[in-house]
Amino acid sequence: MASLTGVSLKLTPLSSSFKPTQVPFLGVSNVNSVSFPSLTMRPGSFRIRISCAAKPETVDKVCKIVRKQLALPADSSVTGESQFAALGADSLDTVEIVMGLEEEFGITLEEESAQSISTVQDAADLIEKLLEKKGA
Amino acid sequence: MNIRCFPRKFSSALPPLVPLQLPSPMETHLWYILPNEVKSVALLNQYSELLSPCERENVNRMGGDQLKKRALLARALVRTTIARYQTNCQMNPRSLKFRKNIYGKPEIGIDVEGKQRKIKNDIIAFAQRYFSPCEVKLLTAISDSEIQRQEFIKLWTLKEAYVKALGKGFSAVPFKTFTIRFKASTIRCFHLPGNSVSEASEVIVESSDDPKNLPNNWQFALLEVAASHYVAICTEKDKIVGGEANRPMKLTVRKTIPFVEDVCVSGTDAVLVLGGIIEQ
Numbered sequence: 326m327a328s329l330t331g332v333s334l335k336l337t338p339l340s341s342s343f344k345p346t347q348v349p350f351l352g353v354s355n356v357n358s359v360s361f362p363s364l365t366m367r368p369g370s371f372r373i374r375i376s377c378a379a380k381p382e383t384v385d386k387v388c389k390i391v392r393k394q395l396a397l398p399a400d401s402s403v404t405g406e407s408q409f410a411a412l413g414a415d416s417l418d419t420v421e422i423v424m425g426l427e428e429e430f431g432i433t434l435e436e437e438s439a440q441s442i443s444t445v446q447d448a449a450d451l452i453e454k455l456l457e458k459k460g461a
Numbered sequence: 462m463n464i465r466c467f468p469r470k471f472s473s474a475l476p477p478l479v480p481l482q483l484p485s486p487m488e489t490h491l492w493y494i495l496p497n498e499v500k501s502v503a504l505l506n507q508y509s510e511l512l513s514p515c516e517r518e519n520v521n522r523m524g525g526d527q528l529k530k531r532a533l534l535a536r537a538l539v540r541t542t543i544a545r546y547q548t549n550c551q552m553n554p555r556s557l558k559f560r561k562n563i564y565g566k567p568e569i570g571i572d573v574e575g576k577q578r579k580i581k582n583d584i585i586a587f588a589q590r591y592f593s594p595c596e597v598k599l600l601t602a603i604s605d606s607e608i609q610r611q612e613f614i615k616l617w618t619l620k621e622a623y624v625k626a627l628g629k630g631f632s633a634v635p636f637k638t639f640t641i642r643f644k645a646s647t648i649r650c651f652h653l654p655g656n657s658v659s660e661a662s663e664v665i666v667e668s669s670d671d672p673k674n675l676p677n678n679w680q681f682a683l684l685e686v687a688a689s690h691y692v693a694i695c696t697e698k699d700k701i702v703g704g705e706a707n708r709p710m711k712l713t714v715r716k717t718i719p720f721v722e723d724v725c726v727s728g729t730d731a732v733l734v735l736g737g738i739i740e741q
Contacts, residue, residue, distance in 0.1 A: 394581050401524060411522045416631070417574065417617055424582050424590055436632040 378405075379449035387449045390425040394418055405446035426452060432459065475507055475720050478554065481545040487699040488711040489569065494538050495687060496530055499718055505530065508537035508719065511555045541719035570625030570695040572618040576611065576685065584613050592616070593640040593669060615683055615735065616641060618693035623666055626679065626695040639668045641681075643736055664736040680710050683736035686726075687716070691735070709740040 388403045395412050397403065403412065409419055423439045426432075426448060432455045442448045484490050499505065509517060512533070520532045537554075544554035580587065588597045596616060603609040619641045624634045643662035664681035682694040699708045714732045716724045726732050727741035734741075 407524075408522065411528075412524050413528045415574075416572075416621060417578075420591065421581050421587070424587060427590075436635045440631050 378446065379453040383449045383453055384445060386429060387426065387445050387452070390429060391422055391445060394422045394425060403445065405444065405449065407445045408443055409445075410443065422448070430456060432456065478541055478545050478720065479723070480547075481542075483546050484713070485711075487696075487708070488713070489682075489694060489696055491571075491692070491694065491712060491714045492538065492542050492717055493686060493692075493714070494534050494717055494719075496527075496534055499530075499534060504718075504721070505533060508533055511540050512536050513558075537719055538717070542717070568626060568628070568697050570622040570627070571692065572621035572625065573686075573690050573692050574614050574618050575690055576614070577689075578614060580610060580613065584609055588613065591636045592620075593637055595640040595642065595667075599642065615691050615693070618691050619664060619681060619683060619695070619736075622681065622693040622695040623679065626697070637669075639666055641666045662736055663738055681737045682710050682712060682734070682739050684714075685733040685735055686714070687731050688733075709738040711740050713741065 384405045388407075391397075391407070391409070391412065391414075392401075392403055395414055395418060397412065401412075409422070414422065419442075420439055423434050423442075427434055430452050432452065434451070434455070438451055442451060509520070512520065516536045520529055520536070523529045523532045540554035540557055544557060585597065585601055588600050592600075600609055600613060600616070603612060620636050620639075623639070623641065624631055624636075627634055642665060644665050645662055664683060666679055666681075678698055679695055680698045682692075684692045684694075686692050694710070694712070696710060712727065713725065714727045716726050716731065732741070
């Protein structure tokens with residue numbers, strides 16, 4: 326699954342002329358991690374899954390809440406890829422962060438969410454999904 | 462968890478681990494390590510050698526030296542302690558392989574929180590969001606904000622310990638669906654003469670909506686350890702056939718530095734019983 330922080334992306338159309346050795350062109354400013362399914366394929370059976378990631382502003386807001394909750398020094402790095410556990414968050418921290426996110430974004434996160442989010446990006450993606458549902 | 466062990470020769474750098482006798486049935490052993498007491502870089506490096514490559518990677522992923530040290534000590538503590546209970550073969554803690562499987566039901570849960578831990582959200586707002594109405598009422602009634610904070614943390618650790626003991630995960634047993642509270646102990650306790658039994662209030666759990674799960678099966682211990690941390694332990698009760706009496710939770714607490722020393726702290730100031738019927 327390719328995970329992106331850029332907002333716009335371009336893909337070459339998937340067609341029978343697609344060669345296994347070519348990597349689709351992704352026109353984005355930064356790519357966090359790109360991994361593709363193994364490219365042993367028959368024509369037409371190739372699938373690629375892209376998850377549309379959250380806006381940078383959402384990620385930033387989450388980072389801010391996480392920093393505050395964990396009382397991180399100003400020079401410590403918190404990005405979309407940051408894992409809560411690696412930043413020193415235990416289960417109480419995670420629930421406090423979830424509560425902070427609920428208040429900041431005006432949403433309600435189910436208990437399963439608190440269990441399933443392990444990075445800042447996970448939280449931001451989930452928030453945007455819920456905002457979308459709410460706003461739609 | 463499944464554990465497989467492969468007896469191997471010890472590395473010459475570390476002394477052999479002192480073996481331990483397994484607890485008797487329904488007996489709980491609690492081991493803890495104080496990171497501040499482990500200063501030797503050489504010792505920390507030796508601990509690092511005990512970890513699997515995956516565990517070492519996890520340790521290195523932690524942000525900052527203090528977090529790395531904590532993560533390292535946690536894994537070293539787990540490996541060395543379990544290795545010492547293997548009485549059949551001389552166990553090398555490095556050889557332990559941990560596998561998680563979905564069938565493992567722990568029947569014991571534990572949670573630890575620092576006493577001084579600050580809560581960033583408003584405590585009552587947090588409780589209203591996550592705790593049961595009964596618990597919210599209890600916390601709201603506490604006027605001293607410091608005592609309220611402490612009681613909140615104690616309640617959190619007890620609730621966490623219960624959910625972990627059930628082994629179904631945080632989402633399967635939402636905190637709102639059960640109440641944990643203290644109740645003055647009215648039960649008679651049987652214990653061996655010479656052992657100390659603390660009869661602080663009994664800790665009980667009441668489930669709001671799951672009739673299948675009998676909360677009376679569970680017993681709790683709430684401790685203040687090393688004057689710095691609250692520890693909650695939840696285990697299944699020892700069922701006595703044909704008897705009304707409840708046995709206290711048999712607990713031994715030891716402070717350790719793997720390969721260096723063990724200190725039994727049960728019955729000392731290092732272990733204060735705040736809740737539960739405990740025999741140490």
